Amino acid sequence: MSGGPDISGSDVAELETSLGHVFDDKSLLLAALTHPSLAGLRGGRGLGTYERLEFLGDRVLGLIVAEMLYRTFPQEDEGALARRFAELVRRESIARISGAIGLGRHLRLAASEAGSGGRDNPALLADAGEAVIAALYLDGGLEAARRFVEPAWRPLVAEEIIPPQDAKTALQEWAQGQGLALPVYALVSTAGPAHEPRFAVEVRVEGHGKATGSGKSKRAAEQAAAAAILARLDPDGFKP
Structure with missing residues (x-):
């Protein structure tokens, strides 16, 4: 059962270019792009799919974004920074970044999931986006994740999505x-x-x-x- 490309050759090179990192362990990237529907797992374990990586990626993204805000807005108090942070790490923001780098076309989905518009599903794009950030972190450390996150999120930081006063x-x-x-x-x-x-x-x-x-x-x-x-x-x- 399939619905997405095998991540190899030019496909992986294209995605690695977008991410700014060449993976030593391609299986990490493969897992980050694999939807649970393709693995056919039972019990919700998420092994071999992006589910476990998503958990880690959420934390890695949060650390990098928090540091970006701390450095970018030195005059703002904790409350203002927290409001900005909440918007920047929301699923909608992660889905925007995932869509901008064309992550959807690299996802490995079951045919049913792909046929129902999974490649453009914001929730799915957000989950996979977090997983890819975790894969970057595991393969190349925090700096590898940072090299992708900082330039990708910088335009969102500049938008000032939430004003300093709520x-x-x-x-x-x-x-x-x-x-x-x-x-x-x-x-x-x-x-x-x-x-x-x-x-x-x-x-x-x-x-x-x-x-x-x-x-x-x-x-x-x-x-x-x-x-x-x-x-x-x-x-x-x-x-x-």
Whole structure:
């Protein structure tokens, strides 16, 4: 049973170029690209697939991104850094990077998974992306992982996805201060390709209407919507 290329020859060379690392142990890269549906494993053990590597890759990515933020924003406090960090290591962000390097076409999937759009599935791309980062770490150490993560994530860091002040929290506090129900958020639309989606979210505040915001993740769109309605409700109290 198959659904993806065997990782060898020009295929692996192309991916290694995107990752900035030539693997000594190609089996690590192979495992990072193998979906559990192809292995046909029982009991959810994840051996030989990307599941165990995904666990490790999440931690490696977190360390590298945290260090990037610590160095990039020396004047920000822990809370602001934590908000940025949460956005940068979310599945949507990892899927964006995975899509940008064409990781989907290298994945090893069962025919059923490939036929149902698995190569463009953001959740699958995020899982495999974390696994590839773990494979880089295991094969070449933290520096090998860093050489891929830092340039790949730098544009996302520059986007400043979450403003230093959290608009959602500010809006919630404003509503509570007015004795109102908590703001209600609803997804309005999703557009764009799977690796670079654009979300639109609407927020309603009891007795004060609604506002819409957009962003490259649902959370970013919620933040934008909250900031938009706050600009009308409390223009002097919220300074993003």
